[in-house]
Amino acid sequence: MNHKLRDSLKSQTGQRLMEMYNRLYERYGPQNWWPAKSPFEVIVGAVLTQNTNWKNVEKAIKNLEENHLLSLDALYDLPAGRLSQLIRPAGYFNIKALRLKNLIEFIVSNYGLELDEFLSEDTGKLREKLLSVKGIGPETADSILLYACSRPIFVVDAYTFRILKRHNMTDDQESYAGLQSIFMDHLPEDVNLYNEFHALIVRVAKEHCKKSPLCQTCPLDGW
């Protein structure tokens, strides 16, 4: 395939994605993600929300906040057993307490107790290192990179798969990295765009088309 044809297809995909984004933004407006008061709260929430409804995560975070434990040094000193009891409402509390402790241990040992060092690490290196932490997979790592570190990294999740499949822009056997490339290779590197787009995908997928392939009231209907 020659360069012109490839660039043309690339442009088509990019325009289609931008049209999708514009429709969603016109319908729903800014989603104000990530709902957190600090980058550290984003990091904690990213682990707690794994396979879990956000409202249950809020309860767990509130428990930490009320006990003045929502900081790197406080959680670093907290035993996993006590942590697991505090985050109970978020479900999977035993495994998530260990995952949080793993992540905190990684941050402190590599960057110290000040989060600034961690937050200013090179994007590629940071992603690679995060993925090496047990309990941090691609979605959690990318959520931290985009929503805590403000890096232009597109977050892929089950809703992203669902939406793109529904509109015949991918298939069942596409990998996380492949799906991520569809967005990152065809859209400008824009933190705000990636932030809103992912949040809007979650929003529209939750409100529409849970079963049927298409639904009439969906803002993406008619493609």
Next chain:
DNA sequence: CACCAGGCAAGTA
């Protein structure tokens, strides 16, 4: 009552 929600790791074949 069943089912799902902003995943990941370990085990199996």
Next chain:
DNA sequence: TACTTGCATGGT
């Protein structure tokens, strides 16, 4: 490599 299962609470 490609599936399957455990993890666990809370809302609908």
